[in-house]
Amino acid sequence: MSDALTAVLDWVAVLCLLAGAMLSFVASVGLIRFPDLLSRMHTAAKPQVLGLLLVLVGIGLRLLPEETGIFTVGTLAVVGLFQVITVPVAAHIAARVGYRTGRIDEDLLVADELFDRLESEDRATGTRRYRASE
Amino acid sequence: MNVLWIAIAVLLGAAALLSMARMLMGPSILDRALSLDVLVASALTGIGAYAALNRDPTVLPVLLVLSLVGFVGSISVSKFVARRHEDALRERDEPVPAPNTEGGDAA
Numbered sequence: 001m002s003d004a005l006t007a008v009l010d011w012v013a014v015l016c017l018l019a020g021a022m023l024s025f026v027a028s029v030g031l032i033r034f035p036d037l038l039s040r041m042h043t044a045a046k047p048q049v050l051g052l053l054l055v056l057v058g059i060g061l062r063l064l065p066e067e068t069g070i071f072t073v074g075t076l077a078v079v080g081l082f083q084v085i086t087v088p089v090a091a092h093i094a095a096r097v098g099y100r101t102g103r104i105d106e107d108l109l110v111a112d113e114l115f116d117r118l119e120s121e122d123r124a125t126g127t128r129r130y131r132a133s134e
Numbered sequence: 135m136n137v138l139w140i141a142i143a144v145l146l147g148a149a150a151l152l153s154m155a156r157m158l159m160g161p162s163i164l165d166r167a168l169s170l171d172v173l174v175a176s177a178l179t180g181i182g183a184y185a186a187l188n189r190d191p192t193v194l195p196v197l198l199v200l201s202l203v204g205f206v207g208s209i210s211v212s213k214f215v216a217r218r219h220e221d222a223l224r225e226r227d228e229p230v231p232a233p234n235t236e237g238g239d240a241a
Contacts, residue, residue, distance in 0.1 A: 024179050028150070040165060055183065
């Protein structure tokens, strides 16, 4: 690969890394400033993953001119795939446990669709499932 | 370009410190598990930035392993919280919620 192309790729890579680092920083600021578990979960899931994906793109662009560039890019793609698969699962399970063990601050909720659903199911089946106020 | 690399390092360090602060502040164990997730993601980003700076692909397997293992922590903490909640209910002779019908025993 020509030197000029490598230089351009390097610049794009550094900008990607910078954007990714900024998003990671924003995610952590949100983690500090947001008031409850669910909004913190939002900042941990979305900006953090986007930042990580941008950083992976940056690494890929930076390592592409090397001899083993193709393998590197493959590894990075797998890393990104795992993140995209696992982070929503973890956030979902943590949110679910938080809701059902009453760790959600209801004053901060705009809509509580899960409660309506659980309530109607409980009425239909005669069971009682847990929610925050009980 | 050096300035940009330094800015990246500073931002990532600050991100890790802030999520560490949330881990210390709590208040609930789920918050701590969540901030542990963010901390692992910051570590992934930092190791990735190192690989990019030095053009060093040897640390990439570390990225792979961290991205696989990172989420196990918060999931097992969630399971632990749910189990402990049920035990506490049983101790107080309160009805334990019915098992979840829509797939999975997450909570």
